[in-house]
Amino acid sequence: MNITCVCEKCELRTVFFENFKGNQLESFCSKKSEIFYQQGDFVFHEGDEVTSFSYLKSGVLKLFTTTPEGKDQIITIAGPYDFVSLLGIFSISHQTYSVAAIDDAVVCHIDIQEIKEIVKKNGEFSLHLMEKIGGTSNKIIRESMEIRRKNTYGKVAYILLKMSRDIYANQTFNLPLSRREIAEYTGVTTENVIRAMSEFRKDKTIRINGHEIEILDMEALKRISDYG
Amino acid sequence: MNITCVCEKCELRTVFFENFKGNQLESFCSKKSEIFYQQGDFVFHEGDEVTSFSYLKSGVLKLFTTTPEGKDQIITIAGPYDFVSLLGIFSISHQTYSVAAIDDAVVCHIDIQEIKEIVKKNGEFSLHLMEKIGGTSNKIIRESMEIRRKNTYGKVAYILLKMSRDIYANQTFNLPLSRREIAEYTGVTTENVIRAMSEFRKDKTIRINGHEIEILDMEALKRISDYG
DNA sequence: CGCGGCTTTGATGTTCATCAAGTAAAGTGG
DNA sequence: CCACTTTACTTGATGAACATCAAAGCCGCG
Numbered sequence: 209m210n211i212t213c214v215c216e217k218c219e220l221r222t223v224f225f226e227n228f229k230g231n232q233l234e235s236f237c238s239k240k241s242e243i244f245y246q247q248g249d250f251v252f253h254e255g256d257e258v259t260s261f262s263y264l265k266s267g268v269l270k271l272f273t274t275t276p277e278g279k280d281q282i283i284t285i286a287g288p289y290d291f292v293s294l295l296g297i298f299s300i301s302h303q304t305y306s307v308a309a310i311d312d313a314v315v316c317h318i319d320i321q322e323i324k325e326i327v328k329k330n331g332e333f334s335l336h337l338m339e340k341i342g343g344t345s346n347k348i349i350r351e352s353m354e355i356r357r358k359n360t361y362g363k364v365a366y367i368l369l370k371m372s373r374d375i376y377a378n379q380t381f382n383l384p385l386s387r388r389e390i391a392e393y394t395g396v397t398t399e400n401v402i403r404a405m406s407e408f409r410k411d412k413t414i415r416i417n418g419h420e421i422e423i424l425d426m427e428a429l430k431r432i433s434d435y436g
Numbered sequence: 437m438n439i440t441c442v443c444e445k446c447e448l449r450t451v452f453f454e455n456f457k458g459n460q461l462e463s464f465c466s467k468k469s470e471i472f473y474q475q476g477d478f479v480f481h482e483g484d485e486v487t488s489f490s491y492l493k494s495g496v497l498k499l500f501t502t503t504p505e506g507k508d509q510i511i512t513i514a515g516p517y518d519f520v521s522l523l524g525i526f527s528i529s530h531q532t533y534s535v536a537a538i539d540d541a542v543v544c545h546i547d548i549q550e551i552k553e554i555v556k557k558n559g560e561f562s563l564h565l566m567e568k569i570g571g572t573s574n575k576i577i578r579e580s581m582e583i584r585r586k587n588t589y590g591k592v593a594y595i596l597l598k599m600s601r602d603i604y605a606n607q608t609f610n611l612p613l614s615r616r617e618i619a620e621y622t623g624v625t626t627e628n629v630i631r632a633m634s635e636f637r638k639d640k641t642i643r644i645n646g647h648e649i650e651i652l653d654m655e656a657l658k659r660i661s662d663y664g
Numbered sequence: 665c666g667c668g669g670c671t672t673t674g675a676t677g678t679t680c681a682t683c684a685a686g687t688a689a690a691g692t693g694g
Numbered sequence: 695c696c697a698c699t700t701t702a703c704t705t706g707a708t709g710a711a712c713a714t715c716a717a718a719g720c721c722g723c724g
Contacts, residue, residue, distance in 0.1 A: 334562035386669095395585065398671085588680065
């Protein structure tokens with residue numbers, strides 16, 4: 209499903225296209241497409257040719273790879289205004305990971321050649337793009353290191369906090385990740401993710417109602433994440 | 437110790453400064469400094485202000501963070517021509533990790549403002565820089581995910597293979613990492629790193645003589661890394 | 665209705681961290 | 695240069711954390 213988009217009104221323009229001038233914006237608009245993805249849809253698959261630079265307008269996506277044993281391993285979760293394309297897009301011809309919607313999402317795709325042309329012509333834009341995309345890569349690296357050093361309970365607490373803080377900015381939210389996906393994200397088994405969450409529930413740290421999660425004791429959850 | 441460097445002869449110029457023209461190169465040269473670091477020296481500390489863009493001319497460096505418990509956690513190992521500054525340098529004002537030499541190294545520092553100016557003025561250079569630096573970030577992310585899913589023996593085998601292949605391009609090499617550093621890199625205890633390496637030695641997969649390592653059975657080590 | 669996927673809990677086993685203890689190597693001060 | 699201290703390395707024994715296995719309940723959907 210293709211939605212028409214008037215760039216001038218796009219809330220993303222201000223985020224990193226503020227350096228566009230006149231016909232640059234026009235040229236840019238003609239080459240992009242905004243696509244709606246239903247929960248479960250793939251935005252692209254590992255191995256696909258890289259043809260566009262993509263960013264997330266709304267919804268939630270997961271970036272993941274499939275291990276040789278056929279299990280999925282989630283690299284990170286992206287929320288509104290996050291980049292779907294990491295910097296690799298400038299150096300690789302084929303995707304090194306898959307992206308799928310875990311909540312209904314709208315992704316804006318811009319032809320990669322077009323972006324490259326703009327980078328060459330517009331220095332301010334280049335710098336801005338590097339800042340944004342570099343910050344994203346950096347965050348992923350730091351997050352990965354952080355998850356690695358936590359124990360099972362800490363890992364699960366960390367994910368819940370991240371979803372609450374970074375993605376939904378709310379203590380109550382509809383967890384778009386299944387228990388198995390949290391497992392694939394943290395590197396813990398599904399059973400132990402459930403055990404951790406059940407424990408948090410019993411301790412009145414969180415309230416669970418299916419996929420609806422409410423963080424009741426933020427401080428306790430932070431402690432578990434930090435010291436666990 | 438400050439070494440003078442004639443840019444025109446620098447082997448790195450061809451790597452990503454091939455787009456420089458006339459006075460750009462001159463201006464660039466005047467703002468950079470090439471520094472020698474002895475094994476153990478810090479290139480910079482986590483929290484330091486970001487003042488330069490740095491790349492490694494020779495030697496081996498470790499990029500690492502210190503956990504709240506005071507233990508080091510190695511993010512990655514950098515070899516010749518690798519970037520020391522990840523893309524974060526364009527978005528952050530202070531270093532988010534420390535860098536230290538684990539083997540005598542020469543690092544070239546370029547004033548960060550200077551790089552930013554060049555990015556703004558020279559589109560080809562911007563694109564080239566994005567390609568290189570993006571590839572580096574991407575590799576770190578993939579490596580982190582890969583290490584995470586391996587078991588203890590697989591992790592250690594992976595590191596040995598990486599040092600042999602990526603850093604030294606030789607089956608025999610002088611391992612610059614202590615057993616403890618391999619532990620900090622893989623997230624395994626020092627004792628278990630040693631147990632894994634002893635096992636490899638007993639199986640005649642590797643030969644150990646202090647810090648000198650020779651990979652005797654490359655295929656076996658790959659199998660352990662891939663399926664372990 | 666029944667099948668398959670997701671969730672949950674309990675029992676069991678394996679992996680790996682921790683603890684302990686000793687040797688070797690490398691730096692330090694007299 | 696040698697006693698001394700400290701740091702790196704090594705091996706074994708024990709226990710805790712976590713994966714695996716098993717079984718059952720709970721939807722949602724064809």
